[in-house]
Amino acid sequence: MEDESGKSIPGSTEFSGHSSWDTDYFFSNDRERNILSEFGWNLQRDTVVRDLETGGSFSAFDQIELDQRSDLAGSFSSGSHQVIVSSGSASIDNKSPGGGDAASSPSNQPSMSSSSSEEQPENSTGSDGKLPKIASKGTKKGQKRIRQPRFAFMTKSEVDHLEDGYRWRKYGQKAVKNSPFPRGYYRCTNSKCTVKKRVERSSEDPSIVITTYEGQHCHHTVGFPIGGFIPHESAFAARFADSTSTNIYYPRVQFPLGGSLHHVSQLQSQGPYQVRPELTQRPPPQNNEGLLGDIVPSGMRS
DNA sequence: CGTTTTTGACCGGCGC
DNA sequence: GCGCCGGTCAAAAACG
Numbered sequence A: 001m002e003d004e005s006g007k008s009i010p011g012s013t014e015f016s017g018h019s020s021w022d023t024d025y026f027f028s029n030d031r032e033r034n035i036l037s038e039f040g041w042n043l044q045r046d047t048v049v050r051d052l053e054t055g056g057s058f059s060a061f062d063q064i065e066l067d068q069r070s071d072l073a074g075s076f077s078s079g080s081h082q083v084i085v086s087s088g089s090a091s092i093d094n095k096s097p098g099g100g101d102a103a104s105s106p107s108n109q110p111s112m113s114s115s116s117s118e119e120q121p122e123n124s125t126g127s128d129g130k131l132p133k134i135a136s137k138g139t140k141k142g143q144k145r146i147r148q149p150r151f152a153f154m155t156k157s158e159v160d161h162l163e164d165g166y167r168w169r170k171y172g173q174k175a176v177k178n179s180p181f182p183r184g185y186y187r188c189t190n191s192k193c194t195v196k197k198r199v200e201r202s203s204e205d206p207s208i209v210i211t212t213y214e215g216q217h218c219h220h221t222v223g224f225p226i227g228g229f230i231p232h233e234s235a236f237a238a239r240f241a242d243s244t245s246t247n248i249y250y251p252r253v254q255f256p257l258g259g260s261l262h263h264v265s266q267l268q269s270q271g272p273y274q275v276r277p278e279l280t281q282r283p284p285p286q287n288n289e290g291l292l293g294d295i296v297p298s299g300m301r302s
Numbered sequence B: 001c002g003t004t005t006t007t008g009a010c011c012g013g014c015g016c
Numbered sequence C: 001g002c003g004c005c006g007g008t009c010a011a012a013a014a015c016g
Helices: A030-039 A055-060 A063-077 A081-085 A100-104 A233-242
Strands: A025-027 A047-052 A150-156 A168-175 A182-188 A196-201 A208-214
Antiparallel strands (some): A047 A150, A150 A208
């Protein structure tokens, strides 16, 4: 468990290449993982979690949750609530066009990292740009799509598509600028579910897989009866609000500490963790393999 | 034969 | 206004 003990990635493996991520939280320590595990997110030691909250998504949550988030934000960033609440004003893209590209606003783009060479590996540039030709998705003209909460997981793994208890169907793949690795786009196979996820490898550390989830499942996992998926913001906020005494998370936007923002030290630890290829297809009967399969929040199901 | 993956085209946002 | 780029579509191929 104490794999990362002291190990620091030589090349400082950080999220450098992902400066555009609307990141709010970034977990990289055992302690942080422990907290997550209390949610039922039994993350592998090689996993780092990031909450890619977006401004637009807040409209989907209660005010209470917002408040809690504010508290949370203030606890570590001296009241820079915007960091959390609006994801560093990263993307309130459900506003009018032009104003929505807040994500690209210079203010929230600290030195970010050494190699900002990589542009938006995550899109966030507010260019969610989709609006499928088939306007069946309820994306009417004038009202942009509200981006769902996003969470990214960095995992050291040989396989790209990590098992998470849900069934996904790939609907696209694109080459990532400045990265030799393509990015895969997946959608939950449940027709009623709009959750999507992107999978890509870190161009800096090919052994790391970055999985970004967007949205919340409206159904249970296939292999995990305890259903639920990404805990609601409220859960997050509440939990963290409780442990404000410790620096559980780091608001990237608030820590322009020259690239050293987040060292995913544990990532470089060669934990025995690895997902078998077969598992990528079918959810395992038990929740010990999956990266997110364990994510099924235990207390979620109320 | 039903489902998933592959892959090129297309769309819309954004920067220049 | 144009080109770039991320994200999505959809037809065909692949798979089990």
